[in-house]
Amino acid sequence: MVAAEEGVDSILEVEDLTIRYGKHVSLYLPELSVRRHEIFGIIGPAGSGRTSFLKAINRMDLFDPTMDVRGTIRFQGRDVKEWRNVYSLRRRIGVVFPLPVGLPLSVYDNVALAPRLSGVRNKTDLDGIVEGCLQRAALWDEVKDRLDSLGSLLSGGQQQRLTIARALSQKPDLLMLDEFSIAVDPVTTMRIEDVLKELKSEITIILVTNLVQQARRLADRTAFFLNGTCVEIGNTEDLFAGKVADPRTEDYILGRFG
């Protein structure tokens, strides 16, 4: 496992994290850190604890009474459990779920929702945010003439990009994507991958994916989760070149199991 280098800026630091559902331990992470402006990939088979990890980061575990999170996750240097206003924590972190969700509001209102809730009232400001986010999500050209249409009636690929636009509307420092391409066609997947590469200069990205090649294309460093533990973290190039610390990683990457 590659340790965090001294002097590199970490946006997220994990120490001694244990996540349980009832009695069952779904994830144990002794140590992990995510650097600023990197795309951090997480690969591994289903049930390895990847989604639980994301939930713990933005404290969505509070909505699940069966979930128990122990240990420390430091976001921007502060333990997420110690934020006084958990909602402002969530505003700093954007999430994209596996299934595309277009809210049953107009496209405009979908993207303007979060800024409005934060108090932005000025029409010009909102217009700017909506256009900016939709541009960044590579959706603007397709919807600019029908910002009034219902977000929930867009196609799957459009809804997923709409979700990204929503996630960007609060200018988060961290964007987490959980298997975003599962329900999305390959063309849109490619477009979103381009979007992520562009966004890297502005924000940090954690990319959970079941497509090993997607991690190879996008991630700077990749972590391999298996059965609730992190087997190893390494530079993506190294891992895919066969320079692995653990043979299981190579097996998974080569598709010997999944």
Next chain:
Amino acid sequence: MRPVSELPELPELKDMDRRDFDWYADKLVQVLVFVGGFSAIVFILGIFFFITREGIGFILHSLDIVEFFTSPNWRPTSEQNQTYGALALIAGTASVTGMAMAVAIPFSLGAAIYIGEFAGPKTREALKVLVELLAAIPSVVWGFIGLTLMNSLIIRLFDVPIGLNILNAGLILGLMAAPIMTTIAEDALKAVPDHYREAAEAMGATRWQVTRKVVVPAAKNGLVAAVLLGVGRGFGETMAVLMATGHAINLPTSIFDSVRAITATIAAELGETAVGSEHYGALFTLGIFLFTVTFAINLTADVIVRGWKR
């Protein structure tokens, strides 16, 4: 797509870790809605409390439990010897409810089976709407029909002197209870998983055989609950029964006898009593009895339904 570097900067939105108005508003709403939810418990307890409060005087001082349940002499206004025997009233309620169930159970079940297992989607919609309209008819209108239409119908058809009797109120009550029984029975049938039906049909059974031998037995919990709810409805119905049963307080011997139900008694006599009097307390005691019985019926039905849904 324009490269990100060319796009205008997104404005930095306020994000300090500070508890703002929305944070406090959320907590306040949490309290308010809890109060709303809890109010249901407050009200059901309140109902029991207040009817007991008015009836406790009678219960403690004048109630003779044996007489109450075994004597058919309900004579609260007699000058010499007031008696509060509720047997005739209980018999009245029971007989009318029994008649109602005799009508409603087969018809509701038949309707539920037809709607659930045989009807096509459009027919099903139409029938369900019509059943809903049946349910919408107010009880005082039913009572009025009992007084007028049913009354003359019974007199003519059966050649009896009075048409306000168990048969009249029972038929009406049956029609009033049928919609909810049909709906619950239909839900119970619908809850039987499709693969039961498919397995039976794969063995060559007809629709009816599937229904009779597989679906209905599997749905029996829900069907029992439907019957219980219908009985509860029958026990508690006031206006229709008041208007259609006639006014005779006696133990019935045939369905053409006039009777008096508990609900009707309370409704008919409460206006004549003085607050706090013995008669007044007796009526509230009848109310406590009604409340307890319907509470028990509803509780049982709910337990059965939850057992089935699990």
Next chain:
Amino acid sequence: MSESLFAKTALDERNQRVQRFYRRLFLTMTLLLILPVFVILTVLLSRGASVLSLSFLFTNPEQGMTAGGVFPALLGTIFLVTAALVFSVPLGIAAAIYLSEYASDNWLTRLINLAIINLAGVPSIVHALFGVGAFVLFFRFGTSILAASLTLAIMTLPVVIVSTRESLQAVPRAFREAGWSLGATRWQTIRHIVLPNAVSGILTGVILEVSRTAGETAPIMFTGAAFFLPFLPQSVYDQTMALSLHLFVISTQVPGVPEGLPYGVALLLIAVVLVMNSVSIAFRMYLRSRKKW
């Protein structure tokens, strides 16, 4: 082989006949159940339609209630139903929001649900007794619109709660999660995402409740509705007339009533109720066709 394996056997024929018989039997039973609606409407229309007219609706009764119109009763029913809704709808929506969005599956929630089911099953005359004991006497409102509508409100509460909760739960959880992950509070999510999509379902339920409440007699009989009132109510502490009670008294206790009059009142009452029900049903079907997701 002279017989095909799949030819109809005698057993098959019999099964089909039995099936046809039962199918027809159950269809007949269903139709018999629904038939009374039409019979009642026909009877009321034929005997009572002559009484109905605009003046009937808007003039006062005369000659000891044996002639004239039903205006004060109609107005009274509107007052009572409106006041009952003012109390029960906000409370019911709050309770439904609690049950659908906040409550976890513990004993308290089960108790609340039990209370709601039992509240729905309380006989109407027991509601009347409660209204007398609590609002008329204990809280000293006297027989008044206030007491009667509070009694009605508690009666309609369970139905409002259940139908609102169903409308809320029809909104997919994914929408809420999208809201929460944006940093919206629970209330913000409910207010901006869930409620707007549940409003139409809630409205359908409320219209249904209005029609049910308009027909109730027992709960208002001793708590605030009266038959022969010379004046219209001036405040919530006054008594009022009501259409349902009017029908009851006029058909059982008033001598010398011309034959058509009670039929007319019954027709009016059932027409109001059925129209509102149909509006609610039609609205519900319209909503279902206009899917938003």
